[in-house]
Each structure stands twice: as structure tokens, then as C-alpha cells.
Amino acid sequence: MNPEKVTSQQVAKLAGVSQSAVSRVYTPGASASKKTMLKVHKAAETLGYRPNSLARAMVSGKSRIIGLIVAYLDNQFYPDAIEKLSNSLQANGYHVLIFMASKTAEGLDSVIEEIMDYQVDGIIAASVALSSSLAQRCSSMGVPIVLFNRAQQDDGFSSVTSDNVSGGAKAARFLMEGGHTKIGYIAGWEGASTQRDREFGFVAALQQAGLKLHAREVGQFEMEQASSATRRMFATDAPDAVFVANDHMAFAVMDTLRFELGLRIPEDVSVVGYDDVPAASWLAYNLTTVRQRANQMVQETVRILLDQVEGNGDQDQHIAIGSPLIVRGSARKPKGY
Amino acid sequence: MNPEKVTSQQVAKLAGVSQSAVSRVYTPGASASKKTMLKVHKAAETLGYRPNSLARAMVSGKSRIIGLIVAYLDNQFYPDAIEKLSNSLQANGYHVLIFMASKTAEGLDSVIEEIMDYQVDGIIAASVALSSSLAQRCSSMGVPIVLFNRAQQDDGFSSVTSDNVSGGAKAARFLMEGGHTKIGYIAGWEGASTQRDREFGFVAALQQAGLKLHAREVGQFEMEQASSATRRMFATDAPDAVFVANDHMAFAVMDTLRFELGLRIPEDVSVVGYDDVPAASWLAYNLTTVRQRANQMVQETVRILLDQVEGNGDQDQHIAIGSPLIVRGSARKPKGY
DNA sequence: ATAATGTTTACATGCGTATGCAAAAGTCTA
DNA sequence: TAGACTTTTGCATACGCATGTAAACATTAT
Numbered sequence: 001m002n003p004e005k006v007t008s009q010q011v012a013k014l015a016g017v018s019q020s021a022v023s024r025v026y027t028p029g030a031s032a033s034k035k036t037m038l039k040v041h042k043a044a045e046t047l048g049y050r051p052n053s054l055a056r057a058m059v060s061g062k063s064r065i066i067g068l069i070v071a072y073l074d075n076q077f078y079p080d081a082i083e084k085l086s087n088s089l090q091a092n093g094y095h096v097l098i099f100m101a102s103k104t105a106e107g108l109d110s111v112i113e114e115i116m117d118y119q120v121d122g123i124i125a126a127s128v129a130l131s132s133s134l135a136q137r138c139s140s141m142g143v144p145i146v147l148f149n150r151a152q153q154d155d156g157f158s159s160v161t162s163d164n165v166s167g168g169a170k171a172a173r174f175l176m177e178g179g180h181t182k183i184g185y186i187a188g189w190e191g192a193s194t195q196r197d198r199e200f201g202f203v204a205a206l207q208q209a210g211l212k213l214h215a216r217e218v219g220q221f222e223m224e225q226a227s228s229a230t231r232r233m234f235a236t237d238a239p240d241a242v243f244v245a246n247d248h249m250a251f252a253v254m255d256t257l258r259f260e261l262g263l264r265i266p267e268d269v270s271v272v273g274y275d276d277v278p279a280a281s282w283l284a285y286n287l288t289t290v291r292q293r294a295n296q297m298v299q300e301t302v303r304i305l306l307d308q309v310e311g312n313g314d315q316d317q318h319i320a321i322g323s324p325l326i327v328r329g330s331a332r333k334p335k336g337y
Numbered sequence: 338m339n340p341e342k343v344t345s346q347q348v349a350k351l352a353g354v355s356q357s358a359v360s361r362v363y364t365p366g367a368s369a370s371k372k373t374m375l376k377v378h379k380a381a382e383t384l385g386y387r388p389n390s391l392a393r394a395m396v397s398g399k400s401r402i403i404g405l406i407v408a409y410l411d412n413q414f415y416p417d418a419i420e421k422l423s424n425s426l427q428a429n430g431y432h433v434l435i436f437m438a439s440k441t442a443e444g445l446d447s448v449i450e451e452i453m454d455y456q457v458d459g460i461i462a463a464s465v466a467l468s469s470s471l472a473q474r475c476s477s478m479g480v481p482i483v484l485f486n487r488a489q490q491d492d493g494f495s496s497v498t499s500d501n502v503s504g505g506a507k508a509a510r511f512l513m514e515g516g517h518t519k520i521g522y523i524a525g526w527e528g529a530s531t532q533r534d535r536e537f538g539f540v541a542a543l544q545q546a547g548l549k550l551h552a553r554e555v556g557q558f559e560m561e562q563a564s565s566a567t568r569r570m571f572a573t574d575a576p577d578a579v580f581v582a583n584d585h586m587a588f589a590v591m592d593t594l595r596f597e598l599g600l601r602i603p604e605d606v607s608v609v610g611y612d613d614v615p616a617a618s619w620l621a622y623n624l625t626t627v628r629q630r631a632n633q634m635v636q637e638t639v640r641i642l643l644d645q646v647e648g649n650g651d652q653d654q655h656i657a658i659g660s661p662l663i664v665r666g667s668a669r670k671p672k673g674y
Numbered sequence: 675a676t677a678a679t680g681t682t683t684a685c686a687t688g689c690g691t692a693t694g695c696a697a698a699a700g701t702c703t704a
Numbered sequence: 705t706a707g708a709c710t711t712t713t714g715c716a717t718a719c720g721c722a723t724g725t726a727a728a729c730a731t732t733a734t
Contacts, residue, residue: 018714053454055690058719079416086437098435100423117390255620283592284621355684392720395689
């Protein structure tokens with residue numbers, strides 16, 4: 001109950017200089033003599049002074065806050081990404097105001113409004129689709145947005161994803177090379193560009209080899225739904241391989257195949273996922289999957305966003321990071337692996 | 338490049354009232370007539386006005402920002418907790434500034450300083466130990482701190498954990514009732530109160546039944562280390578049951594037991610974990626574990642913190658939420674389950 | 675009708691900092 | 705040593721809003 005605020009005024013008085021001198025000492029670009037710097041630092045030290053970021057933001061117009069919107073945290077890919085994003089932004093002197101978007105994207109607009117109220121310098125939207133009216137509003141306020149792991153070509157913002165199309169294709173070719181002919185696909189939420197692109201690449205590669213999708217069910221990126229999708233898919237004319245739109249669902253698929261349907265993986269059925277989340281390498285799953293290179297994705301996201309924030313702002317960019325296939329044990333291996 | 342800021346001034350002019358009238362319309366407790374409210378709202382609507390949270394924070398001294406410090410995000414328990422915390426705080430009109438603390442806690446002090454620079458109203462530290470000098474500093478600034486899933490009795494802040502001691506005891510009794518006599522323990526990072534309490538409760542319950550810990554290794558809450566701990570523990574005179582300090586490690590333990598050592602679970606060895614993270618119920622693990630009730634923990638954490646923030650601040654509280662044993666298939670079941 | 679009360683309003687000020695401007699203090703050259 | 709620069713400094717102001725104060729207004733009681 002003793003909120004002793006230390007202001008630059010007090011430091012100035014103690015140091016025997018003006019408030020503006022104190023300010024300049026703490027402002028990178030400003031001019032201050034060695035002497036005053038010393039005096040100010042000493043005074044600041046004894047008083048325990050630290051510049052008030054909020055006041056600084058008010059006058060400078062730059063809050064050094066980045067808004068981060070996330071929908072899912074149960075899919076391990078996102079916590080991982082958040083950690084990396086946060087670290088990278090911290091390293092650049094920015095901080096992260098985090099917002100959970102209800103998965104239904106109902107309140108998304110109001111969430112964004114709230115974010116903007118804090119005068120964020122930029123926004124990263126992970127796995128979230130933005131209405132173009134929102135995008136309009138943000139860009140008119142000069143707040144750049146980068147979509148992380150989701151793409152929307154036409155609107156006014158950048159995006160960073162993995163190369164989902166070619167990733168899907170890689171999965172298809174791997175399964176075909178493994179000798180599979182009855183290949184199923186378990187889709188994610190159809191509204192997601194990741195889902196669409198992965199499926200597109202996958203199906204295109206099958207077709208290119210003269211193969212048709214043997215079965216298709218929708219799992220909505222949720223484990224429960226993926227389980228029922230699996231049951232439906234294997235009820236009649238079971239496929240000999242399944243590509244699942246992400247690892248998170250793939251775990252449910254594998255559990256269902258093994259423990260409910262009594263199938264062996266990969267002897268009876270091959271499973272390939274997408275993301276390469278940490279659990280994919282856990283031996284109980286040992287999942288063959290397409291890796292999203294979170295590090296590069298984060299790096300690009302931060303680079304693009306900060307470029308735009310700091311005014312070196314190029315045009316909107318749409319980046320797709322290469323996505324290698326990680327071969328483990330959940331899918332039959334073609335010769336040569 | 339057209340950052341058209343709309344201020345309360347402009348709204349006031351358009352509405353034909355004073356700036357303070359506009360402010361009062363947007364300030365819950367303030368008085369404003371129906372007429373002016375209408376005029377102001379209409380003007381605000383057409384201009385697209387929203388109050389600037391930062392300016393508001395400056396003058397009111399309340400930022401409605403809560404700093405959240407997290408160390409790990411690979412253990413699923415924390416993403417889950419973050420999601421719940423964030424939702425709960427958002428529902429109360431607060432927002433979350435998130436900080437990743439390097440696991441080594443080196444830069445923790447500087448992280449806290451940065452947090453404080455943003456004039457946060459309170460701090461939640463998840464799975465992080467604070468130096469008492471830091472605590473000093475925060476409380477002198479009037480910024481309450483709540484430790485989440487970590488306890489430190491003597492210093493000046495509250496904490497919310499599960500009842501780790503009794504949770505550990507439950508695990509011990511369950512294993513003993515299951516007929517195990519050679520019971521091992523794989524510890525987490527020894528600096529963590531959760532680790533200490535779980536082990537204490539576990540060992541105490543064993544002793545109470547006249548049993549001694551058969552083996553003990555340290556896994557540091559990390560999967561790699563947990564795997565090597567398992568190898569060491571089972572190299573000679575293998576136990577017939579293992580209690581692992583958290584689920585995250587337990588998965589590595591189970592994988593190592595099954596796929597490296599060729600042991601069957603629970604026929605050859607029983608495994609019990611702690612946390613009940615989502616993956617514990619995945620059938621590949623189907624882990625018997627002690628549940629940390631994240632919902633209640635979050636609820637209590639937010640309640641305590643906001644009480645203190647909003648001045649109804651009681652004394653520091655140390656809350657331990659009851660932690661039930663969730664019986665699944667990874668440990669041999671005593672009769673009656 | 676008037677006084678007494680209760681509501682609503684505008685004015686003015688301050689939150690803590692950055693920054694343009696002009697004066698002051700240094701630095702260098704001839 | 706004077707003049708021409710360059711660097712440093714203090715002053716004043718502005719950022720956008722909330723709030724204390726006193727005046728204006730509306731409502732009720734007498």
C-alpha cells in the first residue's frame with residue numbers, strides 16, 4: 001500500500017538536471033554528455049527509477065506491444081509457437097499481449113477491438129481467420145497484421161505458413177511409394193487454409209499417379225471428432241493408409257485404430273500426420289509426419305511484422321516455409337528408407 | 338500509413354459536448370444523462386472512437402494488465418493453464434502480458450523489471466521461483482503476485498497449488514494396495530516445491546506402511562532426463578512400480594520401459610504420474626495419475642489476485658486444491674477398482 | 675412561488691514521458 | 705583570441721484521458 005512511483009522528475013532533481021535530460025539518457029537516439037549520463041544513472045540507481053512504458057507509449061505513439069491472438073492451445077504446435085514467438089519478440093524489445101479467441105470466432109471482432117485499445121504496434125493472428133472488415137480497420141489504423149499458420153491471399157495482411165500443398169503431396173507420394181493403394185484422408189476444419197491446402201496437395205499428387213482418394217472423413221482438428229471419423233472410415237472397405245490433416249488428430253486416429261479396431265500400425269494400416277509436434281516423436285506414436293518448421297516460421301513472422309511496424313514496411317508478403325517429411329515408424333517405408 | 342487517431346476531443350466536438358462528458362460516458366461509475374449518452378454514442382459510432390487504454394491507464398493508475406510469467410510450455414499442463422487463466426482474466430476485463438522466463442531463471446529479475454515497466458496491476462508467476470528481493474520490490478510498488486503451481490511460504494505473496502503432499506500419498510497408497518513392494522520414484526527438478534511436496538507425501542505414506550523407497554532417480558521434469566533416469570533405475574534390481582513426479586516425464590518413462598526395456602505396463606511394472614494432462618488419457622498411455630484440477634486452480638488464482646488488485650486485498654493466501662487420483666490402466670489395480 | 679436538494683455539465687488540471695526549439699556550452703580552426 | 709560549428713541542455717508543450725471543483729440545470733418539498 002505504498003505505491004512509491006519514481007518519475008523522471010525526481011531523478012532529474014536529484015541529479016541536478018532537467019527532466020528532459022533524464023529522458024534523453026534513456027532514449028537511445030538522443031544526445032547526452034557522459035557527465036550527465038553518469039549523474040542521471042547514479043540518481044536513477046539510488047531512487048530505483050525505471051521509465052514508465054505506458055507514458056512513453058503515449059507520447060511516442062509506439063507501445064512496443066504486439067497483440068497475439070490464438071485459438072487453440074491443445075494442439076501442441078501452438079504452445080510451441082507461442083514460446084518461440086514470445087522469445088523472439090522479447091529479444092527485439094517487444095512484448096506480447098495475448099488473447100484467446102473463442103474457437104468459434106464469434107467474439108473475434110471484439111477481441112481485436114480490445115487489442116487495438118491497447119495501441120499495439122502490430123498483431124499476430126495464429127490459426128485464426130480475419131474478416132476483411134477487420135483487416136480494413138486495422139490497416140486504416142496503421143496496425144500491421146501477420147497471419148501465422150493460416151493464409152488469406154486477397155486481404156490486406158501478410159501470412160506465414162508451411163508449404164502445405166507440397167507437404168500434402170509429399171505425404172501422398174510417400175504412401176504410394178510404400179505400396180498403398182487404398183488411401184484415406186481425415187480432414188481438419190474445412191474453413192482453415194491449412195486444411196484445404198494440405199488436402200489439395202495430397203489429392204493432386206494421388207491423381208497425378210492415377211490414384212483416387214479411397215475415403216474421406218472430417219475430423220475438425222479435434223481428437224474426439226477424429227476418432228469418430230476413423231470409426232466411420234474403417235467401418236466398411238477399410239483403407240490401408242491414412243493421411244491425417246494434423247498430428248493432433250493423428251494421435252487420436254492411431255489410438256482408435258490400435259485400441260478400438262485392433263489394427264497394427266504400420267503392418268495393417270499406415271498413418272501419416274502433419275506438424276511434427278513433440279509428441280510425434282514419442283515412441284508410443286513414433287509418427288511419420290510432415291514437419292512444420294516452427295523456428296523458421298516464427299523467424300519469418302517476426303521479421304515481416306517488425307519490418308512493417310518499423311516502417312521499412314514492404315508490401316504484404318505470403319511466405320510458405322518448406323516442409324520436409326519426417327519418416328518414423330507409423331507408416332510402411334518404401335525401399336530405400 | 339494513415340493512422341487516424343480518434344480522440345475523445347473529436348467525439349466531444351461532433352457530439353456538441355465537452356471532452357469530460359465523453360469520458361464519463363465511457364466510465365462505468367460516472368454520471369451522464371441519457372441525452373448526452375445518446376449523442377456521444379452516436380458521434381463515437383460515426384467516428385469509430387474507442388477509448389485509448391494506455392491513456393486511461395496513465396491517469397487512472399490502473400492498466401488492467403496482468404503480467405504472466407511462464408517457464409515451460411512443453412509440459413501440456415501450462416498451455417492449458419494459460420488458456421484458462423487468460424480466459425478468466427479477459428472475462429474480468431483484464432488482459433495478459435505474457436513473458437517467457439528462461440528455464441534457468443537467470444534473466445528472471447530483468448523480466449520482472451520489464452513487466453513492471455508496463456505498470457501491470459498484478460503478476461502471476463507460473464512454475465517459477467521468485468527471489469525475495471524481487472518480491473520486496475513488487476510489494477513496495479503495490480503489485481501483488483500470485484504463484485501458480487509453486488509455493489514459497491515465507492515471502493510476501495500468495496500461491497495456489499494442488500495438494501501435492503496428499504497427492505503423493507494417494508499415489509503411494511494406490512501402488513501399495515496394488516500389491517507392489519519395490520517402488521521407485523522419479524523426481525523432478527529439486528528446486529521446485531511441487532517436486533518436494535509430492536515426494537514428501539509419497540515417501541511418508543510408504544513409511545507409514547513400513548515400506549521404504551526402493552529406488553530414486555532425478556528426471557528434472559524433462560523427458561530426456563526422465564528416460565535416462567529410467568534406464569539407471571532399471572539397470573539393476575528393477576522396481577515393480579514407479580511414481581513419476583509429473584505426467585510429462587511419465588510419458589518418457591513409459592516409452593522407455595516399453596520400447597527400450599521391453600517391459601509390459603502394468604503387467605511387469607506399474608506407472609503413476611501427476612497432473613492429468615490431456616495426453617494422460619490418450620489410450621497409448623492411459624496413465625493412472627493424480628489430477629491437478631486446473632480449473633479450480635485458475636479460479637482461485639484469479640480470485641486472489643483480483644481481490645488484491647482491487648484493494649479488497651486480504652493477506653497473502655496459500656491455497657492447495659484437492660488432487661484426486663485418476664485410475665486408468667498404467668498401474669495394476671487393487672481389488673475394488 | 676421559493677428554497678433546498680440532487681444531477682449533470684464544462685473547465686481546468688495532471689498522469690509521466692518525448693521532443694522541437696532556442697539558448698548555452700563546448701570544440702575546433704585560422 | 706575571435707569566429708564558425710557542433711553538441712548539450714532547459715523550457716515548454718503535447719500525448720489522450722479521468723477527475724475534482726464549481727457552475728448550471730432539473731427535481732422535489734415547503
